[in-house]
Amino acid sequence: MSELYQHRARKRFGQNFLHDAGVIHRILRAIHARSGEHVVEIGPGQGALTEGLLGSGAKLDVIELDKDLLPLLQMRFGIDPNFTLNAGDALKFDFNSLVADGNKLRVVGNLPYNISTPLIFHLLEHAAIIEDMHFMLQKEVVERLAATPGGGDWGRLSIMVQYHCRVEHLFNVGPGAFNPPPKVESAIVRLVPHAVLPHPAKDHRLLERVVREAFNQRRKTLRNTLKQLLDAQAIEAAGVDGSLRPEQLDLAAFVRLADQLALQTAPE
Known part of the structure:
Protein backbone atom coordinates (compact mmCIF):
# COMPACT_ATOMS: atom_id res chain seq x y z
CA MET A 1 0.00 0.00 0.00
CA HIS A 194 -34.88 21.52 -6.87
CA ALA A 195 -37.66 18.99 -7.48
CA VAL A 196 -39.67 21.96 -8.74
CA LEU A 197 -37.86 25.15 -9.78
CA PRO A 198 -38.89 28.00 -7.41
CA HIS A 199 -38.56 30.62 -10.18
CA PRO A 200 -38.77 28.88 -13.58
CA ALA A 201 -37.71 31.00 -16.55
CA LYS A 202 -39.37 30.76 -19.97
CA ASP A 203 -35.89 30.08 -21.38
CA HIS A 204 -32.99 29.45 -18.98
CA ARG A 205 -30.48 30.27 -21.75
CA LEU A 206 -31.91 33.80 -21.87
CA LEU A 207 -31.59 33.95 -18.08
CA GLU A 208 -27.89 33.04 -18.42
CA ARG A 209 -27.49 35.76 -21.04
CA VAL A 210 -29.17 38.45 -18.92
CA VAL A 211 -27.16 37.51 -15.83
CA ARG A 212 -23.88 37.45 -17.75
CA GLU A 213 -24.57 40.88 -19.30
CA ALA A 214 -25.69 42.35 -15.98
CA PHE A 215 -22.53 41.30 -14.12
CA ASN A 216 -20.07 42.13 -16.90
CA GLN A 217 -19.97 45.63 -15.39
CA ARG A 218 -21.36 45.03 -11.93
CA ARG A 219 -20.74 48.58 -10.68
CA LYS A 220 -23.01 50.07 -13.35
CA THR A 221 -26.80 50.33 -13.13
CA LEU A 222 -28.99 47.78 -14.89
CA ARG A 223 -30.20 50.47 -17.26
CA ASN A 224 -26.60 50.78 -18.53
CA THR A 225 -25.38 47.22 -18.30
CA LEU A 226 -28.46 45.68 -19.98
CA LYS A 227 -29.01 48.32 -22.66
CA GLN A 228 -27.96 45.93 -25.46
CA LEU A 229 -30.74 43.54 -24.41
CA LEU A 230 -33.48 45.56 -22.70
CA ASP A 231 -34.30 49.27 -22.80
CA ALA A 232 -35.39 51.21 -19.71
CA GLN A 233 -39.07 50.68 -20.53
CA ALA A 234 -38.63 46.89 -20.83
CA ILE A 235 -36.76 46.75 -17.51
CA GLU A 236 -39.59 48.68 -15.87
CA ALA A 237 -42.16 46.36 -17.52
CA ALA A 238 -40.40 43.46 -15.74
CA GLY A 239 -41.06 45.19 -12.42
CA VAL A 240 -37.39 46.05 -11.90
CA ASP A 241 -35.87 49.42 -11.00
CA GLY A 242 -33.31 50.19 -13.74
CA SER A 243 -31.32 52.46 -11.41
CA LEU A 244 -30.28 49.47 -9.25
CA ARG A 245 -26.97 47.64 -9.62
CA PRO A 246 -27.12 43.92 -10.53
CA GLU A 247 -25.98 42.71 -7.09
CA GLN A 248 -29.11 44.32 -5.58
CA LEU A 249 -31.49 42.02 -7.50
CA ASP A 250 -32.67 38.61 -6.31
CA LEU A 251 -33.10 35.52 -8.49
CA ALA A 252 -36.82 36.16 -9.09
CA ALA A 253 -36.08 39.64 -10.50
CA PHE A 254 -33.50 38.24 -12.93
CA VAL A 255 -36.04 35.65 -14.09
CA ARG A 256 -38.57 38.44 -14.74
CA LEU A 257 -35.96 40.28 -16.83
CA ALA A 258 -35.19 37.10 -18.79
CA ASP A 259 -38.90 36.50 -19.38
CA GLN A 260 -39.25 40.08 -20.63
CA LEU A 261 -36.41 39.40 -23.07
CA ALA A 262 -38.18 36.18 -24.15
CA LEU A 263 -41.31 38.23 -24.95
CA GLN A 264 -39.25 40.65 -27.03
CA THR A 265 -37.49 37.92 -29.00
CA ALA A 266 -40.53 35.68 -29.52
CA PRO A 267 -41.62 35.34 -33.17
CA GLU A 268 -44.68 37.38 -34.10
Missing part, protein backbone atom coordinates in the same frame (compact mmCIF):
# COMPACT_ATOMS: atom_id res chain seq x y z
CA SER A 2 2.96 2.32 0.54
CA GLU A 3 3.28 2.51 -3.27
CA LEU A 4 0.00 4.42 -3.33
CA TYR A 5 1.37 7.25 -1.29
CA GLN A 6 4.45 7.74 -3.45
CA HIS A 7 2.31 9.34 -6.14
CA ARG A 8 3.25 13.01 -6.30
CA ALA A 9 0.45 15.54 -6.61
CA ARG A 10 0.37 17.01 -10.10
CA LYS A 11 0.13 20.78 -10.36
CA ARG A 12 -1.46 20.62 -13.81
CA PHE A 13 -4.30 18.52 -12.39
CA GLY A 14 -4.68 20.85 -9.40
CA GLN A 15 -4.15 17.90 -7.06
CA ASN A 16 -4.21 18.29 -3.28
CA PHE A 17 -4.78 14.93 -1.61
CA LEU A 18 -6.99 14.82 1.48
CA HIS A 19 -5.35 12.95 4.37
CA ASP A 20 -6.90 14.23 7.64
CA ALA A 21 -8.93 11.31 9.08
CA GLY A 22 -11.19 13.61 11.10
CA VAL A 23 -12.10 15.69 8.06
CA ILE A 24 -12.62 12.56 5.93
CA HIS A 25 -15.01 11.14 8.55
CA ARG A 26 -16.90 14.43 8.77
CA ILE A 27 -17.35 14.59 4.98
CA LEU A 28 -18.53 10.97 4.83
CA ARG A 29 -21.01 11.68 7.65
CA ALA A 30 -22.37 14.70 5.71
CA ILE A 31 -22.78 12.62 2.53
CA HIS A 32 -24.31 9.68 4.46
CA ALA A 33 -24.26 7.27 1.52
CA ARG A 34 -26.45 4.17 1.90
CA SER A 35 -26.66 0.69 0.42
CA GLY A 36 -28.63 0.68 -2.84
CA GLU A 37 -27.68 4.26 -3.77
CA HIS A 38 -25.55 5.15 -6.79
CA VAL A 39 -22.65 7.45 -5.90
CA VAL A 40 -20.27 9.06 -8.40
CA GLU A 41 -16.93 10.29 -7.07
CA ILE A 42 -15.08 12.80 -9.26
CA GLY A 43 -11.30 12.81 -8.84
CA PRO A 44 -10.86 10.09 -6.16
CA GLY A 45 -7.11 10.76 -6.04
CA GLN A 46 -5.56 8.23 -3.66
CA GLY A 47 -8.96 7.03 -2.42
CA ALA A 48 -9.33 9.00 0.83
CA LEU A 49 -13.14 9.16 0.48
CA THR A 50 -13.49 6.14 -1.80
CA GLU A 51 -12.93 3.59 0.97
CA GLY A 52 -15.67 5.05 3.18
CA LEU A 53 -18.10 5.44 0.28
CA LEU A 54 -17.65 1.76 -0.67
CA GLY A 55 -18.01 0.81 2.99
CA SER A 56 -21.55 2.22 2.92
CA GLY A 57 -22.64 -0.51 0.49
CA ALA A 58 -23.48 2.02 -2.23
CA LYS A 59 -22.69 1.36 -5.90
CA LEU A 60 -19.70 3.60 -6.67
CA ASP A 61 -18.46 4.93 -10.01
CA VAL A 62 -15.26 6.97 -9.83
CA ILE A 63 -13.96 9.27 -12.59
CA GLU A 64 -10.21 9.89 -12.63
CA LEU A 65 -8.18 11.86 -15.18
CA ASP A 66 -4.65 11.11 -13.93
CA LYS A 67 -3.57 7.90 -15.71
CA ASP A 68 -0.88 7.22 -13.11
CA LEU A 69 -3.56 6.84 -10.43
CA LEU A 70 -5.71 4.35 -12.37
CA PRO A 71 -3.72 1.16 -11.58
CA LEU A 72 -3.36 2.23 -7.95
CA LEU A 73 -7.13 2.72 -7.56
CA GLN A 74 -7.87 -0.54 -9.38
CA MET A 75 -5.40 -2.43 -7.19
CA ARG A 76 -6.89 -1.00 -4.01
CA PHE A 77 -10.61 -1.15 -4.76
CA GLY A 78 -11.10 -3.23 -7.94
CA ILE A 79 -11.98 -6.39 -6.01
CA ASP A 80 -15.17 -4.76 -4.68
CA PRO A 81 -18.13 -5.61 -6.99
CA ASN A 82 -19.69 -2.18 -6.26
CA PHE A 83 -16.62 -0.33 -7.60
CA THR A 84 -16.31 0.87 -11.22
CA LEU A 85 -13.32 2.91 -12.41
CA ASN A 86 -13.93 5.36 -15.28
CA ALA A 87 -10.83 6.87 -16.88
CA GLY A 88 -11.40 10.33 -18.29
CA ASP A 89 -12.21 13.98 -17.86
CA ALA A 90 -15.29 14.75 -15.75
CA LEU A 91 -15.79 17.96 -17.77
CA LYS A 92 -16.51 15.82 -20.85
CA PHE A 93 -18.14 12.86 -19.11
CA ASP A 94 -21.68 11.82 -20.07
CA PHE A 95 -23.33 11.34 -16.68
CA ASN A 96 -26.50 10.05 -18.40
CA SER A 97 -24.53 6.88 -19.22
CA LEU A 98 -24.54 5.94 -15.50
CA VAL A 99 -28.30 5.95 -14.82
CA ALA A 100 -29.29 2.66 -16.45
CA ASP A 101 -30.48 1.34 -13.07
CA GLY A 102 -33.01 4.18 -12.75
CA ASN A 103 -31.43 5.52 -9.54
CA LYS A 104 -30.54 9.20 -9.43
CA LEU A 105 -26.85 9.92 -8.91
CA ARG A 106 -25.27 11.28 -5.75
CA VAL A 107 -22.16 13.16 -6.89
CA VAL A 108 -19.12 13.68 -4.63
CA GLY A 109 -15.75 15.28 -5.26
CA ASN A 110 -12.70 17.07 -3.95
CA LEU A 111 -12.63 19.30 -7.04
CA PRO A 112 -9.49 20.92 -8.43
CA TYR A 113 -9.94 24.67 -8.06
CA ASN A 114 -9.12 25.34 -11.72
CA ILE A 115 -12.11 23.32 -13.03
CA SER A 116 -14.66 23.66 -10.21
CA THR A 117 -16.91 26.31 -11.80
CA PRO A 118 -17.09 24.81 -15.33
CA LEU A 119 -17.62 21.35 -13.83
CA ILE A 120 -20.53 22.56 -11.68
CA PHE A 121 -22.14 24.14 -14.77
CA HIS A 122 -21.61 20.85 -16.67
CA LEU A 123 -23.32 18.93 -13.86
CA LEU A 124 -26.24 21.39 -13.75
CA GLU A 125 -27.00 20.30 -17.32
CA HIS A 126 -27.67 16.86 -15.79
CA ALA A 127 -29.63 18.17 -12.76
CA ALA A 128 -32.66 15.99 -13.61
CA ILE A 129 -30.67 12.79 -12.93
CA ILE A 130 -28.82 14.04 -9.82
CA GLU A 131 -30.11 13.58 -6.26
CA ASP A 132 -27.49 15.80 -4.64
CA MET A 133 -23.85 16.90 -4.87
CA HIS A 134 -21.22 17.28 -2.14
CA PHE A 135 -18.05 19.08 -3.11
CA MET A 136 -14.83 20.24 -1.52
CA LEU A 137 -14.12 23.62 -3.11
CA GLN A 138 -12.12 26.75 -2.50
CA LYS A 139 -13.86 28.54 0.40
CA GLU A 140 -14.42 31.72 -1.61
CA VAL A 141 -16.19 29.69 -4.33
CA VAL A 142 -18.52 28.16 -1.73
CA GLU A 143 -19.22 31.64 -0.35
CA ARG A 144 -20.20 32.76 -3.87
CA LEU A 145 -22.39 29.69 -4.36
CA ALA A 146 -24.24 30.32 -1.09
CA ALA A 147 -24.35 34.15 -1.35
CA THR A 148 -27.47 36.27 -0.96
CA PRO A 149 -28.40 39.43 -2.87
CA GLY A 150 -26.78 42.69 -1.82
CA GLY A 151 -23.21 41.56 -1.19
CA GLY A 152 -20.08 41.38 -3.27
CA ASP A 153 -20.21 37.56 -3.49
CA TRP A 154 -23.62 37.62 -5.23
CA GLY A 155 -23.12 37.13 -8.96
CA ARG A 156 -23.50 34.85 -11.98
CA LEU A 157 -22.36 31.71 -10.13
CA SER A 158 -24.71 32.30 -7.17
CA ILE A 159 -27.74 33.01 -9.37
CA MET A 160 -27.36 30.21 -11.90
CA VAL A 161 -26.58 27.56 -9.29
CA GLN A 162 -29.41 28.71 -6.99
CA TYR A 163 -31.77 28.69 -9.99
CA HIS A 164 -31.21 24.92 -10.19
CA CYS A 165 -30.28 23.95 -6.61
CA ARG A 166 -30.61 24.55 -2.90
CA VAL A 167 -27.13 25.46 -1.62
CA GLU A 168 -25.75 24.66 1.86
CA HIS A 169 -22.29 25.77 3.02
CA LEU A 170 -21.62 22.90 5.45
CA PHE A 171 -18.18 23.54 6.98
CA ASN A 172 -14.69 24.86 6.29
CA VAL A 173 -11.49 22.83 5.94
CA GLY A 174 -8.00 24.21 6.62
CA PRO A 175 -4.98 23.71 4.33
CA GLY A 176 -3.36 21.25 6.77
CA ALA A 177 -5.94 18.57 5.87
CA PHE A 178 -4.25 18.16 2.45
CA ASN A 179 -0.95 17.01 1.04
CA PRO A 180 0.47 19.24 -0.32
CA PRO A 181 -1.36 21.97 1.64
CA PRO A 182 -3.07 24.44 -0.74
CA LYS A 183 -2.52 28.16 -0.32
CA VAL A 184 -6.26 28.71 0.24
CA GLU A 185 -8.98 27.70 2.68
CA SER A 186 -11.44 25.04 1.49
CA ALA A 187 -15.07 24.32 2.32
CA ILE A 188 -17.68 21.60 1.84
CA VAL A 189 -20.88 22.53 0.02
CA ARG A 190 -24.08 20.56 -0.55
CA LEU A 191 -26.09 21.25 -3.74
CA VAL A 192 -29.57 19.72 -3.98
CA PRO A 193 -31.36 20.14 -7.33
Whole structure:
Protein backbone atom coordinates (compact mmCIF):
# COMPACT_ATOMS: atom_id res chain seq x y z
CA MET A 1 0.00 0.00 0.00
CA SER A 2 2.96 2.32 0.54
CA GLU A 3 3.28 2.51 -3.27
CA LEU A 4 0.00 4.42 -3.33
CA TYR A 5 1.37 7.25 -1.29
CA GLN A 6 4.45 7.74 -3.45
CA HIS A 7 2.31 9.34 -6.14
CA ARG A 8 3.25 13.01 -6.30
CA ALA A 9 0.45 15.54 -6.61
CA ARG A 10 0.37 17.01 -10.10
CA LYS A 11 0.13 20.78 -10.36
CA ARG A 12 -1.46 20.62 -13.81
CA PHE A 13 -4.30 18.52 -12.39
CA GLY A 14 -4.68 20.85 -9.40
CA GLN A 15 -4.15 17.90 -7.06
CA ASN A 16 -4.21 18.29 -3.28
CA PHE A 17 -4.78 14.93 -1.61
CA LEU A 18 -6.99 14.82 1.48
CA HIS A 19 -5.35 12.95 4.37
CA ASP A 20 -6.90 14.23 7.64
CA ALA A 21 -8.93 11.31 9.08
CA GLY A 22 -11.19 13.61 11.10
CA VAL A 23 -12.10 15.69 8.06
CA ILE A 24 -12.62 12.56 5.93
CA HIS A 25 -15.01 11.14 8.55
CA ARG A 26 -16.90 14.43 8.77
CA ILE A 27 -17.35 14.59 4.98
CA LEU A 28 -18.53 10.97 4.83
CA ARG A 29 -21.01 11.68 7.65
CA ALA A 30 -22.37 14.70 5.71
CA ILE A 31 -22.78 12.62 2.53
CA HIS A 32 -24.31 9.68 4.46
CA ALA A 33 -24.26 7.27 1.52
CA ARG A 34 -26.45 4.17 1.90
CA SER A 35 -26.66 0.69 0.42
CA GLY A 36 -28.63 0.68 -2.84
CA GLU A 37 -27.68 4.26 -3.77
CA HIS A 38 -25.55 5.15 -6.79
CA VAL A 39 -22.65 7.45 -5.90
CA VAL A 40 -20.27 9.06 -8.40
CA GLU A 41 -16.93 10.29 -7.07
CA ILE A 42 -15.08 12.80 -9.26
CA GLY A 43 -11.30 12.81 -8.84
CA PRO A 44 -10.86 10.09 -6.16
CA GLY A 45 -7.11 10.76 -6.04
CA GLN A 46 -5.56 8.23 -3.66
CA GLY A 47 -8.96 7.03 -2.42
CA ALA A 48 -9.33 9.00 0.83
CA LEU A 49 -13.14 9.16 0.48
CA THR A 50 -13.49 6.14 -1.80
CA GLU A 51 -12.93 3.59 0.97
CA GLY A 52 -15.67 5.05 3.18
CA LEU A 53 -18.10 5.44 0.28
CA LEU A 54 -17.65 1.76 -0.67
CA GLY A 55 -18.01 0.81 2.99
CA SER A 56 -21.55 2.22 2.92
CA GLY A 57 -22.64 -0.51 0.49
CA ALA A 58 -23.48 2.02 -2.23
CA LYS A 59 -22.69 1.36 -5.90
CA LEU A 60 -19.70 3.60 -6.67
CA ASP A 61 -18.46 4.93 -10.01
CA VAL A 62 -15.26 6.97 -9.83
CA ILE A 63 -13.96 9.27 -12.59
CA GLU A 64 -10.21 9.89 -12.63
CA LEU A 65 -8.18 11.86 -15.18
CA ASP A 66 -4.65 11.11 -13.93
CA LYS A 67 -3.57 7.90 -15.71
CA ASP A 68 -0.88 7.22 -13.11
CA LEU A 69 -3.56 6.84 -10.43
CA LEU A 70 -5.71 4.35 -12.37
CA PRO A 71 -3.72 1.16 -11.58
CA LEU A 72 -3.36 2.23 -7.95
CA LEU A 73 -7.13 2.72 -7.56
CA GLN A 74 -7.87 -0.54 -9.38
CA MET A 75 -5.40 -2.43 -7.19
CA ARG A 76 -6.89 -1.00 -4.01
CA PHE A 77 -10.61 -1.15 -4.76
CA GLY A 78 -11.10 -3.23 -7.94
CA ILE A 79 -11.98 -6.39 -6.01
CA ASP A 80 -15.17 -4.76 -4.68
CA PRO A 81 -18.13 -5.61 -6.99
CA ASN A 82 -19.69 -2.18 -6.26
CA PHE A 83 -16.62 -0.33 -7.60
CA THR A 84 -16.31 0.87 -11.22
CA LEU A 85 -13.32 2.91 -12.41
CA ASN A 86 -13.93 5.36 -15.28
CA ALA A 87 -10.83 6.87 -16.88
CA GLY A 88 -11.40 10.33 -18.29
CA ASP A 89 -12.21 13.98 -17.86
CA ALA A 90 -15.29 14.75 -15.75
CA LEU A 91 -15.79 17.96 -17.77
CA LYS A 92 -16.51 15.82 -20.85
CA PHE A 93 -18.14 12.86 -19.11
CA ASP A 94 -21.68 11.82 -20.07
CA PHE A 95 -23.33 11.34 -16.68
CA ASN A 96 -26.50 10.05 -18.40
CA SER A 97 -24.53 6.88 -19.22
CA LEU A 98 -24.54 5.94 -15.50
CA VAL A 99 -28.30 5.95 -14.82
CA ALA A 100 -29.29 2.66 -16.45
CA ASP A 101 -30.48 1.34 -13.07
CA GLY A 102 -33.01 4.18 -12.75
CA ASN A 103 -31.43 5.52 -9.54
CA LYS A 104 -30.54 9.20 -9.43
CA LEU A 105 -26.85 9.92 -8.91
CA ARG A 106 -25.27 11.28 -5.75
CA VAL A 107 -22.16 13.16 -6.89
CA VAL A 108 -19.12 13.68 -4.63
CA GLY A 109 -15.75 15.28 -5.26
CA ASN A 110 -12.70 17.07 -3.95
CA LEU A 111 -12.63 19.30 -7.04
CA PRO A 112 -9.49 20.92 -8.43
CA TYR A 113 -9.94 24.67 -8.06
CA ASN A 114 -9.12 25.34 -11.72
CA ILE A 115 -12.11 23.32 -13.03
CA SER A 116 -14.66 23.66 -10.21
CA THR A 117 -16.91 26.31 -11.80
CA PRO A 118 -17.09 24.81 -15.33
CA LEU A 119 -17.62 21.35 -13.83
CA ILE A 120 -20.53 22.56 -11.68
CA PHE A 121 -22.14 24.14 -14.77
CA HIS A 122 -21.61 20.85 -16.67
CA LEU A 123 -23.32 18.93 -13.86
CA LEU A 124 -26.24 21.39 -13.75
CA GLU A 125 -27.00 20.30 -17.32
CA HIS A 126 -27.67 16.86 -15.79
CA ALA A 127 -29.63 18.17 -12.76
CA ALA A 128 -32.66 15.99 -13.61
CA ILE A 129 -30.67 12.79 -12.93
CA ILE A 130 -28.82 14.04 -9.82
CA GLU A 131 -30.11 13.58 -6.26
CA ASP A 132 -27.49 15.80 -4.64
CA MET A 133 -23.85 16.90 -4.87
CA HIS A 134 -21.22 17.28 -2.14
CA PHE A 135 -18.05 19.08 -3.11
CA MET A 136 -14.83 20.24 -1.52
CA LEU A 137 -14.12 23.62 -3.11
CA GLN A 138 -12.12 26.75 -2.50
CA LYS A 139 -13.86 28.54 0.40
CA GLU A 140 -14.42 31.72 -1.61
CA VAL A 141 -16.19 29.69 -4.33
CA VAL A 142 -18.52 28.16 -1.73
CA GLU A 143 -19.22 31.64 -0.35
CA ARG A 144 -20.20 32.76 -3.87
CA LEU A 145 -22.39 29.69 -4.36
CA ALA A 146 -24.24 30.32 -1.09
CA ALA A 147 -24.35 34.15 -1.35
CA THR A 148 -27.47 36.27 -0.96
CA PRO A 149 -28.40 39.43 -2.87
CA GLY A 150 -26.78 42.69 -1.82
CA GLY A 151 -23.21 41.56 -1.19
CA GLY A 152 -20.08 41.38 -3.27
CA ASP A 153 -20.21 37.56 -3.49
CA TRP A 154 -23.62 37.62 -5.23
CA GLY A 155 -23.12 37.13 -8.96
CA ARG A 156 -23.50 34.85 -11.98
CA LEU A 157 -22.36 31.71 -10.13
CA SER A 158 -24.71 32.30 -7.17
CA ILE A 159 -27.74 33.01 -9.37
CA MET A 160 -27.36 30.21 -11.90
CA VAL A 161 -26.58 27.56 -9.29
CA GLN A 162 -29.41 28.71 -6.99
CA TYR A 163 -31.77 28.69 -9.99
CA HIS A 164 -31.21 24.92 -10.19
CA CYS A 165 -30.28 23.95 -6.61
CA ARG A 166 -30.61 24.55 -2.90
CA VAL A 167 -27.13 25.46 -1.62
CA GLU A 168 -25.75 24.66 1.86
CA HIS A 169 -22.29 25.77 3.02
CA LEU A 170 -21.62 22.90 5.45
CA PHE A 171 -18.18 23.54 6.98
CA ASN A 172 -14.69 24.86 6.29
CA VAL A 173 -11.49 22.83 5.94
CA GLY A 174 -8.00 24.21 6.62
CA PRO A 175 -4.98 23.71 4.33
CA GLY A 176 -3.36 21.25 6.77
CA ALA A 177 -5.94 18.57 5.87
CA PHE A 178 -4.25 18.16 2.45
CA ASN A 179 -0.95 17.01 1.04
CA PRO A 180 0.47 19.24 -0.32
CA PRO A 181 -1.36 21.97 1.64
CA PRO A 182 -3.07 24.44 -0.74
CA LYS A 183 -2.52 28.16 -0.32
CA VAL A 184 -6.26 28.71 0.24
CA GLU A 185 -8.98 27.70 2.68
CA SER A 186 -11.44 25.04 1.49
CA ALA A 187 -15.07 24.32 2.32
CA ILE A 188 -17.68 21.60 1.84
CA VAL A 189 -20.88 22.53 0.02
CA ARG A 190 -24.08 20.56 -0.55
CA LEU A 191 -26.09 21.25 -3.74
CA VAL A 192 -29.57 19.72 -3.98
CA PRO A 193 -31.36 20.14 -7.33
CA HIS A 194 -34.88 21.52 -6.87
CA ALA A 195 -37.66 18.99 -7.48
CA VAL A 196 -39.67 21.96 -8.74
CA LEU A 197 -37.86 25.15 -9.78
CA PRO A 198 -38.89 28.00 -7.41
CA HIS A 199 -38.56 30.62 -10.18
CA PRO A 200 -38.77 28.88 -13.58
CA ALA A 201 -37.71 31.00 -16.55
CA LYS A 202 -39.37 30.76 -19.97
CA ASP A 203 -35.89 30.08 -21.38
CA HIS A 204 -32.99 29.45 -18.98
CA ARG A 205 -30.48 30.27 -21.75
CA LEU A 206 -31.91 33.80 -21.87
CA LEU A 207 -31.59 33.95 -18.08
CA GLU A 208 -27.89 33.04 -18.42
CA ARG A 209 -27.49 35.76 -21.04
CA VAL A 210 -29.17 38.45 -18.92
CA VAL A 211 -27.16 37.51 -15.83
CA ARG A 212 -23.88 37.45 -17.75
CA GLU A 213 -24.57 40.88 -19.30
CA ALA A 214 -25.69 42.35 -15.98
CA PHE A 215 -22.53 41.30 -14.12
CA ASN A 216 -20.07 42.13 -16.90
CA GLN A 217 -19.97 45.63 -15.39
CA ARG A 218 -21.36 45.03 -11.93
CA ARG A 219 -20.74 48.58 -10.68
CA LYS A 220 -23.01 50.07 -13.35
CA THR A 221 -26.80 50.33 -13.13
CA LEU A 222 -28.99 47.78 -14.89
CA ARG A 223 -30.20 50.47 -17.26
CA ASN A 224 -26.60 50.78 -18.53
CA THR A 225 -25.38 47.22 -18.30
CA LEU A 226 -28.46 45.68 -19.98
CA LYS A 227 -29.01 48.32 -22.66
CA GLN A 228 -27.96 45.93 -25.46
CA LEU A 229 -30.74 43.54 -24.41
CA LEU A 230 -33.48 45.56 -22.70
CA ASP A 231 -34.30 49.27 -22.80
CA ALA A 232 -35.39 51.21 -19.71
CA GLN A 233 -39.07 50.68 -20.53
CA ALA A 234 -38.63 46.89 -20.83
CA ILE A 235 -36.76 46.75 -17.51
CA GLU A 236 -39.59 48.68 -15.87
CA ALA A 237 -42.16 46.36 -17.52
CA ALA A 238 -40.40 43.46 -15.74
CA GLY A 239 -41.06 45.19 -12.42
CA VAL A 240 -37.39 46.05 -11.90
CA ASP A 241 -35.87 49.42 -11.00
CA GLY A 242 -33.31 50.19 -13.74
CA SER A 243 -31.32 52.46 -11.41
CA LEU A 244 -30.28 49.47 -9.25
CA ARG A 245 -26.97 47.64 -9.62
CA PRO A 246 -27.12 43.92 -10.53
CA GLU A 247 -25.98 42.71 -7.09
CA GLN A 248 -29.11 44.32 -5.58
CA LEU A 249 -31.49 42.02 -7.50
CA ASP A 250 -32.67 38.61 -6.31
CA LEU A 251 -33.10 35.52 -8.49
CA ALA A 252 -36.82 36.16 -9.09
CA ALA A 253 -36.08 39.64 -10.50
CA PHE A 254 -33.50 38.24 -12.93
CA VAL A 255 -36.04 35.65 -14.09
CA ARG A 256 -38.57 38.44 -14.74
CA LEU A 257 -35.96 40.28 -16.83
CA ALA A 258 -35.19 37.10 -18.79
CA ASP A 259 -38.90 36.50 -19.38
CA GLN A 260 -39.25 40.08 -20.63
CA LEU A 261 -36.41 39.40 -23.07
CA ALA A 262 -38.18 36.18 -24.15
CA LEU A 263 -41.31 38.23 -24.95
CA GLN A 264 -39.25 40.65 -27.03
CA THR A 265 -37.49 37.92 -29.00
CA ALA A 266 -40.53 35.68 -29.52
CA PRO A 267 -41.62 35.34 -33.17
CA GLU A 268 -44.68 37.38 -34.10
